[in-house]
Amino acid sequence: MQFASKHLSRRRFVHCLGAAATFSLLPGCAKRETLVEVGDRDLVLHLGNGTEPQDIDPGVVTGVQEYHIMMSLLEGLVSEDPVDLHPVPGVAERWDVSPDRRVYTFHLRDNAKWSNGEPVTARDFLETYQRNLTPSLGYEYSYMHFVVKNAEAYNTGKLTDFNQCGYKVIDDRTLEVTLDNPTPYFLSLLLHHSWYPVHMPTLRKYGDPYQRGNRWTRPGRYVGNGSFVLAKWRVNDVIEVRKSPTYWDRERVKLNAIRFYPIESDDTEERAFRAGQLHITYTLPPSKIEYYKTNNAAVLQIFPFLTTYFYRVNVTKPPVNDKRVRKALAMAIDRESIVKDIVKGGEIPAFNLTPPGTAGYTCRAQLREDIAAAKQLLAEAGYPDGKGMPPVEILYNTLESHRTIAEAIQEMWKTKLGVDARLVNEEWKVYLDSQRSLNYQVCRAGWTGDYDDPNTFLDLWTTGSGNNETGWSNPEYDQLIVQAAATVDPQQRLEVFQKAEALLMDEMPIIPIYFYTRIYLQRPEVKGWYSNILDNHPYKYMSLEAPK
């Protein structure tokens, strides 16, 4: 057909364009296939992963986002059960423990391979551990190795001969590790990425393995031994890993690929979930919890997590240098109301520090919320009804949720005890600096367990611990933590921790507030992902089964 005139043809053309543009946006027209629908078909998991990883070298990073990615790329001597995280054979197919529980002998499986096809040997582990402990690397998690004989001495430079440390290669497939103390949680410790092996020849190829800034962790260079291999890394965009063809247990791996998205804004992430771009989010904006509870409970996941929200108290500053004042302040906080009316994510009020059920340990010494007793203590300290007491300063890092909690506590102290509190917020790094230099009175804090054992919460408060930051020091407490490490009988050991935590709760250099929960969204087709207190999810057990 010929157009009647040039003028008309152009007009028609414009009309057609306009119509096409309009129709493409109409609700009537078919929706596009979303990323998760494509992923369900191709077995590609789309995962929200918080922030951009600092690196994916297990010898330099500390964050959980990095850990989530490295879990797919590397495998340690032992691996974790997906349901309750108990240690199961990893690269080591079995291990022997000496009668005094100080010497572990790991027997490596002969089909464990690096992604370049080379076998994973005992020497690989030894060299990695030496690297992790080398002072020049400045590895923040080197202390995870300090249960091993002489590891701490080597890390601090007191010992220069690594052969004197408790790691020994018996042969290619046998590694012996000697500990200072019988450490009942040792196998759980091995799940941590500070115990993952790295392929040292690759590190040497792309830089100095004993310094930061090595560039071996790029796609095409990364050699790992995990169930997936690194395929793509676009900074601030995506990290993609694909099923490894060399992994010893590859038959079990069902997913073909995982895409980790560093979506920093939780609102953006939630919208991406709704638009069908993510199977699982990293988190959920607190304001959306109620909405999902009533409208889409099937995708909402809330479960306990090995993290405590608490306030540090600087015991060197009056008036909180008096333990009666500290206890009074702690007793006057209505935790139930903070959990129910402010944070609202199913959190549990905390009356002690260690989350209940950590490796079978639940603290018996519980703080009481008792206004009368609190007033009594305050009067004994010389401040009846708060009279004469200088205002207490609460420091927190700038964040809406910390502010609302601090305001609530300020109000509780004022109305219940007559104590004035001032709120001070500081930007993250300034806040860390103030905390470190004890330039605060009371400050907001949180701690996530590194492994499933009360020790990860209780050894913080020993004298000289870098994480103490309260100025509190108690020889009896230090002694109890040392004693727990040396106790062989597991039940007796937990009893020692009971004593230690009771002492901590009596001295109150910290005020527990609540135990965190992990809150995120998860699509129903994701199988083999179980909630657990460390929030670790081994990917080799996962699959995607879209509803028919």
Added chain:
Amino acid sequence: MLRFILKRILEAIPVLFIVATITFFLLHRMPGGPFDTERPMTPEVKKQVEAYYGLDKPVAQQYFNYMKRLVLHGDLGMSQKYFGWSVNELLAGSLPVSLELGLEGLLFALFFGLLAGIIASLRKNTASDYVPMSIATLGICIPNFVTGPLLILVFAIYFGQFNASGWNFPRDRILPAMTLGLYYMAYISRLTRGGMLEILNQDFIRTARAKGASERRIVWKHSLRGGLLSVVSFLGPAVSGIVTGSLVVELIFDIPGAARFFVGAAFNRDGPMLMGTTLVYAVLVVVMNLLADVVQIWMNPRLRFEE
């Protein structure tokens, strides 16, 4: 003209030098460092790491070393937050994304802003004037952290035609470019309308009409050049604003651009990254302003005489 450009480039050098110097020393006055983390390093470990990055030296020497590497090799140093990456690498990957987003936002703003402004000026005080100008006023008032999520809710979640975030497919560009460009589009349309109205009321336009020139000729040939002068002078700051102000849009749409590094570097105390992004953005602002000046001189004969 060439002399003018050369002069401006020479003037830019001390500006950049001063920006670099002030930023460097401000950075060193900030409390907290890149390696202060929630789980503190032991003092021995921290010393080792700081020595690796040269942070153990006196500040003056650090400054000298930094400037030397920068001037001689264009080396912005290793990031202290993203361990395996140099700042040059990270910016080389992310800056093009920010620039592309900025360019697309600008094109969107220019195209629709000019269109709406011209139509409104030709049909003054009719619906074709009131409707786009009211929308423009809204566009200026509503911040992009509201328009972005709104566009996502409607077009990505309700109609399912776009991704809610990401930067992987061509259509991922549309919503962010609109969000970023909306404010500038609104501004441009109002400036265009005002400028055009002023010209259309002039005697020479009446003369042109009287001798029977077509409406198209009057708009394109006689009015546009003069009518758009105010738009062009607005373009300098607009381009800088669009390129450097894309942070919110980059966060809302999770776009892997450089603005996230710019802000993140300050929070992380990532010195080299903070210096790098500050310098790059300073260069961008200088270049964009220069370009806008050049275009303005080219369009406005009066300025040429002043030169």
